[in-house]
Amino acid sequence: MRKLNNLLGFIPSNVKIYKMAFRHKSVATQIKSGVKNSNERLEFLGDAVLGSVVAELLFKLYPYKDEGFLTEMRSKIVSRANLNQLSRKLGFNDLIEYDARMIGYQNKQGSLLGDAFEALIGAVYLDKGYEFTKEFLQTRIIKPHVDIHTLEMTETNFKSRLIEWCQHAGKEVSFMQTENPDGESAKMFSIKVYVDGEECGIGRDFNKKSAEKLAAEKACEYLKVLEI
Amino acid sequence: MRKLNNLLGFIPSNVKIYKMAFRHKSVATQIKSGVKNSNERLEFLGDAVLGSVVAELLFKLYPYKDEGFLTEMRSKIVSRANLNQLSRKLGFNDLIEYDARMIGYQNKQGSLLGDAFEALIGAVYLDKGYEFTKEFLQTRIIKPHVDIHTLEMTETNFKSRLIEWCQHAGKEVSFMQTENPDGESAKMFSIKVYVDGEECGIGRDFNKKSAEKLAAEKACEYLKVLEI
Numbered sequence: 335m336r337k338l339n340n341l342l343g344f345i346p347s348n349v350k351i352y353k354m355a356f357r358h359k360s361v362a363t364q365i366k367s368g369v370k371n372s373n374e375r376l377e378f379l380g381d382a383v384l385g386s387v388v389a390e391l392l393f394k395l396y397p398y399k400d401e402g403f404l405t406e407m408r409s410k411i412v413s414r415a416n417l418n419q420l421s422r423k424l425g426f427n428d429l430i431e432y433d434a435r436m437i438g439y440q441n442k443q444g445s446l447l448g449d450a451f452e453a454l455i456g457a458v459y460l461d462k463g464y465e466f467t468k469e470f471l472q473t474r475i476i477k478p479h480v481d482i483h484t485l486e487m488t489e490t491n492f493k494s495r496l497i498e499w500c501q502h503a504g505k506e507v508s509f510m511q512t513e514n515p516d517g518e519s520a521k522m523f524s525i526k527v528y529v530d531g532e533e534c535g536i537g538r539d540f541n542k543k544s545a546e547k548l549a550a551e552k553a554c555e556y557l558k559v560l561e562i
Numbered sequence: 563m564r565k566l567n568n569l570l571g572f573i574p575s576n577v578k579i580y581k582m583a584f585r586h587k588s589v590a591t592q593i594k595s596g597v598k599n600s601n602e603r604l605e606f607l608g609d610a611v612l613g614s615v616v617a618e619l620l621f622k623l624y625p626y627k628d629e630g631f632l633t634e635m636r637s638k639i640v641s642r643a644n645l646n647q648l649s650r651k652l653g654f655n656d657l658i659e660y661d662a663r664m665i666g667y668q669n670k671q672g673s674l675l676g677d678a679f680e681a682l683i684g685a686v687y688l689d690k691g692y693e694f695t696k697e698f699l700q701t702r703i704i705k706p707h708v709d710i711h712t713l714e715m716t717e718t719n720f721k722s723r724l725i726e727w728c729q730h731a732g733k734e735v736s737f738m739q740t741e742n743p744d745g746e747s748a749k750m751f752s753i754k755v756y757v758d759g760e761e762c763g764i765g766r767d768f769n770k771k772s773a774e775k776l777a778a779e780k781a782c783e784y785l786k787v788l789e790i
Contacts, residue, residue: 366626375621378629382617382636389610390687393603398594401606408610459618464692536750536766552768 341424343474348461351376355453356426358446360433373453380456384412387468391476410485411476417448420479426450492551496527499559505530509546512536525549529557569652571702576689579604583681584654586674588661601681608684612640615696619704638713639704645676648707654678720778724755727787733758737774740764753777757785 338352339345346352355373362372388411392404430450459467500507512524523545526536534556537548566580567573574580583601590600616639620632658678687695728735740752751773754764762784765776
């Protein structure tokens, strides 16, 4: 309890939902047919509230950037990688209840942290409402722990990521436009990406750049190119 | 203005942002390098606020459903198809400013409506705050216009939707794997869908089921299969 109060910086009114926020499904018990008292439903709610708060923050922080930029920035801030890191910094390790046999299993512990973070936001929202949650997120979490301007520079574009990865690995990457199947609209672009001569992905879109990005994304998946 | 007031059921404080919510990029002017005074940024914000309001509504409406169910229900409610339909019901046609040469072009007008709906939610949020927007959405939009329990039954899987539609229409549908173009990875699946012998769509993916779904989605578009 003391740990939770320290983390939050306020005294929760409804302690039960905060406990639920830190309860992983591996230790949850069934409360009614099909539903467990784990943090998964709170995670759904918290994810949405977090998305909305971050959207407004970016909308106001960048008055002259278009919605493409705002969307990309938000997905960086609320990415699993970022939320996991944040939860680690905040000391969630000591608060989450889970079955120890889960640790290590496919690195699940990582997403366990980010999931609990979202669930906590859901709990704060149910306990204290939107304005309070927004204030909490902005002053207690984002301002001290999230470096938005560094994130702005981080590359999440799959095309750039693939190209960088190939440079590191000394592999040659090329994007080639291929013919469309018969009868297909001439406005459609089909782009294939080759790495060292092997076809690794194809992307199709009415916009050439989007087709390239899709192809690169598939290639990143196929080649297991992780975040840089 | 009168139309807007009727639609909203309240008097806007900041009329300018509501006007922006109904301004499509085709008629927007540039206000600063790279940014137009169109509704796209508001759409980004409104999409997030809408997602959050709908998440809470479902969270409370279905206390014994898991997060998978909640996620699916939300995506049905905020789907482009549903938002377009909603905007049409609400009479957005008369309010949106756009370049008439855009109409008909690849059915773009459809998404124009849903986009404006999200932008309007963004405008209400900026003008009146979260609690007001939530109340507005619940009492003025969702309760009278969205039949949540019917949506619960609606099939959003395009493959099932196409099959059902063909059964109704007494048409024969078949999915066939076709050969990949020369030099294409053997891991890629190309699936064509035929309705009464006519090719209606092709889907390509490294996963066979996904390729089928993509093909079905294209066929639904091509055949104008509406939601059932």
